Amino acid sequence: SQQGEEDPQALSIQEGENATMNCSYKTSINNLQWYRQNSGRGLVHLILIRSNEREKHSGRLRVTLDTSKKSSSLLITASRAADTASYFCAGTSGSRLTFGEGTQLTVNP
């Protein structure tokens, strides 16, 4: 069964705006990862945040993790049309990746 829920399920913004996606999970995790998937394609790893970290940055990406609330957020700043894709969080427990439901982000030019 799916562990994570993502909010919102769909997000439509204008180019240049920031996009924030949230993810919640139910069980304990070792770390949490965010992936991107273009329509009909494979996954691209974006960023990993360990369970003992609270915030991490990578380029235009900012990820937070709140283990007390079992939640994470992904912020994409200064969005571009090319950022249009589905974004998934995935919690790691042992050797398993359990994916959230995903957020479909549309960035309008």
Added chain:
Amino acid sequence: GAVVSQHPSRVICKSGTSVKIECRSLDFQATTMFWYRQFPKQSLMLMATSNEGSKATYEQGVEKDKFLINHASLTLSTLTVTSAHPEDSSFYICSASLPGFQRGTPYEQFFGPGTRLTVL
């Protein structure tokens, strides 16, 4: 970076036939490979974990006799959908992990581009 390929990228077959999907790690040896299934507008669901030279471990609800997994070498795992039916139509994605995975570096899991299976 580590590259994982899948073949074919797209397959259409008739109901009742079997389809084999290959997953290859191109520039590294993968001790563990994972198979996921993704229905339209849904997330990835882990089907099975495959270790080289041993039987795959299937997730609850996944029929091992229907989804045959063979991990015969450190660079190749295959998924065979036997007696496929329209409800098996889905996007199948594999991933492969580097040996360092076992040392607790789970981010070393690399995904293939996926295979779109359509069963008529």
